[in-house]
Amino acid sequence: MPIPGNFLSATTESIDPNTSGWNPKMNCGPLVKGVGGRNGDGCLVTKSLLAGEVQARTVSSYPVTPGVVYQVFADTAGAVPERIGIRWLNSAGTEIGITWSLTTAAASSSWHRVGVAGAAPVGTATAQVLLSSTETAGSVSHYWENVYLGLPLRTTGNLLGFGTESTEIDASGWAAEVNATISRQAPVVSWAVDNYLAGGQALAISAVAAGNAAAVTVDRPGVTPGVEYAAHAYLQPPVSTAQAWIELRYYDSGGSQIAAQRSTLAAPGTGMYRQTASLVAPPTAATCSAAAGLVGASAGQVLRLETVVISVAPVLQSGTVVPYADGSIEQGIAGWAVSSGAATLARSTPWGAVALDGSYSLAVTSATATASVIRSERFPTPGGAGLNWRAQIAARPTGGTWASVNIKIRWYDAANVDLGTSSGTTWTVPGAVGWYVMPTDAAAPAGATQVAIELTVTASAINSTLHIDKALLWRVLPQTAVTSDADGGYITLTLRELPADQRISLYRETPDGIRALVRGPAGLVDRQLITSDLMVIEDHEAPMDMSVRYRIQFYDAAGTYASSRSSELVQVTLADAQEAWLKDPGNPQRNLRVMVEKAPDWTRPIEQSAYVVKGRRNKVVLSGRRQGLEGDLSIWTRSDSERLALHLLLDSGNVLLWQAVPGMGITDMYVSVGQITEARTGGTAQEPWRAWTLPLVEADMPVTTGVNGAAGRTWQDIVAEFTTWADVLAVYATTEDLFLDRRTG
Structure with missing residues (x-):
């Protein structure tokens, strides 16, 4: 599966099916596609011509914005340590500089992560990925795969910024607290191929002398009293017997520490182990921080941290009151x-x-x-x-x-x-x-x-x-609940106590017994894997003024039918029969209720060829299949806000859903909209009403389109990533772009 947000193509990222996304740059022979990769079977093989540094780069240069931070990482294996870099180029293609990662602390023939992040320098127009290893002889191979270049990948919901979470940029998000120095190191760690949050550089807390050693985040993000938060990080102790810990701390509005919860790692070895500390924020809590350290460290011992997160504590079961x-x-x-x-x-x-x-x-x-x-x-x-x-x-x-x-x-x-x-x-x-x-x-x-x-x-x-x-304790609520929203034109379906690790299909059933799959974030909900005990679906394609019920079917891991549920009957109403809904199935935030001037007069085109046969009265006509409905829908918008909203709805060119009340002689219809006409209705120049003609062509229901959303992001993520609104405006062109995390550059 492609890495989310990757500027690189799937071929360049995974080296499947070929190496066409890469070029030799220095002391590198012809590139070869190897086998044994994990992001697809392919991997990139760089081979030294002579002893010394070997470099390869992406063929393409990718547009970037000066001052914006970008991240690069890859998985690699070889006989020597390696590093990865971002090569910054100006508009003429001339190199401005390179942001290099640290060189890994050791060589490893197992797949391990290298990575770095940095801000594009002034004058930068594009960037390339650089792969580098310094071989000890000629004809030595090094292996690369799973390469990413793009905006920083961070944990959704993390109160800490990207720089503090990952230390891929620098260690400025941390401060030494007791008997310690802090730095960055590049340990050899074999992360899962799809653990995109793990970088190649870790925070190193080094004990100056024998005794306790600790460091703390400089960030002090705000918290809400009464909410349980959790701090977690991957800890790598110097020895398995070391007492390594992570701590969640709370401070009042004056900056005084008022509470803390420490969680000590019981390490089975010296790898990277995720450790969590959680605590409910006290009534006077205003901010928080994360700290980490060693108890009774020897002089020079090092504790490494990776992926440091403070977020609302995980919910083991929807509604549970057990912390x-x-x-x-x-x-x-x-x-x-x-x-x-x-x-x-x-x-x-x-x-x-x-x-x-x-x-x-x-x-x-x-x-x-x-x-x-x-x-x-x-x-x-x-x-x-x-x-x-x-x-x-x-x-x-x-x-x-x-x-x-x-x-x-x-x-x-x-x-x-x-x-x-x-x-x-x-x-x-x-x-x-x-x-x-x-x-x-x-x-x-x-x-x-x-x-x-x-x-x-x-x-x-x-x-x-x-x-x-x-251990869980929760109030038992209906497993399946439905509510309608007439103003929004949709039905909300809430499913509770879903069976973990099973698959789910979700159908809407109309009075005639016809079932249709319901759309979710990943497309039509058809045997999708259940990842939470709670699922809330907004069905924006439910028909108007018609009672429907929902049928939920569950399947085990082998795909065998296991059980089912049904909802009560529910109906979403459209009070004004002269109005209709125009909806974008994948972007319900754009849906618009408009006033209908005149329903279409339909035509149904057909491809035909007519042949005159000599001596016969009637032509021979060869026909294709008659096509779907076509016609012009005439509507009004009644205000400037409606007019702008309709433009936003139509701008994408997506297939839309047209819904009207029963009795207009039409059923709900998916349509493509052709060249539109926006006309004034007369009166003064300030008259806000507009008359629109929308040429409609009947279309099939979009099957793979999912419902776009914030994907778990909240305003806290914006606060953690951006210092000022000016920074936000430089990255997002519209509020919708902010909502969907669609960034410029």
Whole structure:
């Protein structure tokens, strides 16, 4: 799959099917397509002519804007260290300069990442990618693939800017705090081929002397009190026994630190391991930062960081009131405690050994074959008495044997008075090792405002261990809900508690029994992989003034039908029969309701050839298939804003959907719009009404078009990336471009 936002063509990026995107530049023989790549099978082979530096470059030069930061990276393998660069050229094609990455710290024959980012110098018009390795002899091969050149790729939702997250530009986003110096290094790390957020350069925190060492981000992004945030990064400890940590810190409006949460890595080795620290922002919190360091470091030891992120904490289940720290056990056992019995609690170790979510789980160990009661912290349960709540855990037996797990909900009032437990559900623990989901439901009693998850775990052998992860508690809402929006002309479909790792197809069913696939961000939702337990779809192609229902079908990983759901009937209305909708299926933000002057008088063209046969009265006519409807739709716009909106809708030339109320003698129709006429309606020069003639040609429904959107981006991403509105205006031409992240240059 092509790297999102790559300026390079798919062939240049993946070296498939050939090397046509690349040229030798220095001390390099003819380029050869190798095999064994991961972004497609192909890879670029550069071979030295003599001992010394070997360079290859892209054939094309790509337009860039001076002052804008661009990023380049590639995966590489060879017998010597290597580097990658961005070659800046002026409008005449003359080289202005090169932004080089650091040379990798060592050579590796395994695929590993190199990368760098930098601002285009003044006078730059285009840029090329440079690949460089310094070989020790002639006829030595080096291998490259998965090459990217484009705007910086950063984690959506990260409160930190690109420079702090990746250190691909420099280390200015960090400051040494205790017994440390900071720098950048280029370690050899084999990242997944599609981990586009990982760069080639890492932040290095070096201990000056023996003792604790730490560094902290210079950025202090704003936070919202009461929201749980998480800081995570890939940590590479100097030795597996080192105590490496990451910390999330909060500050008040005066800049004083008021809270912090540290999460220590239980490293299984000296690779890169993702570690997370999460904490709810206190009532007086205004800003935050991330810090990292070593406890008891030896002089000269180095902790490396990659992909540093502060964001809203992950949501394990839509609507869960269990904080991420208590639900995923990433930084310790959080609020879990033994209420009675012989069991002991600990975070699993080492990193990645036993986990369903993240890298750790809650390890419950019983020295005796008895029952123990463990309980979570109390969590708020808004909504009042009678509402149904569901508690759920995932359990995995890993040592000894377990008879059962009983899961209950314990209720408390606002004064922390214990109101008792639900009846609970007892689950038998299978003997086979694996993760087992265990839920229970209960209605909130009168006065309940807080709740805890309570587990009675019964071991049937001494020294038994049970791991628990992904603890959840959420209010049970309808699994399938529909609402209509007459002003927007669409229906919102909300799907909850979707089965993980299955596939989904979504149909709209009209009263005549006809089903049509519904459009989502990736196109028509037809056996698409489920990536979240919650899916919200706005169906902008639902017919007007007609009751419809939605049919949801699920398929397992093998593609076999598994189950289905149906929604209630719902209808979106169009109150004025003289109005109609013109919609862009892929860009619903452009949809426009217009007043119809006159519906089309339809024609249906046909290709025919007529032949006169001598001696016969009638011609012989050879016909093709009669084509779809064609005609002129006459409409009015009633204001300047409507006029401009219609121009925006028509500018793209996309296939549109025309929808009118039943009774006009037409059905919903996909159309291509030809040359338009915009005429004045008379009156004064200031008259805002316009009369439009839109030549329509019936078209097929766009099948591959997905619904464009912000893709998870929020205003926080804009704040993290840009300092001023002037910076934003230099990158985005329109508000829609900002919404869709379509950048100039």
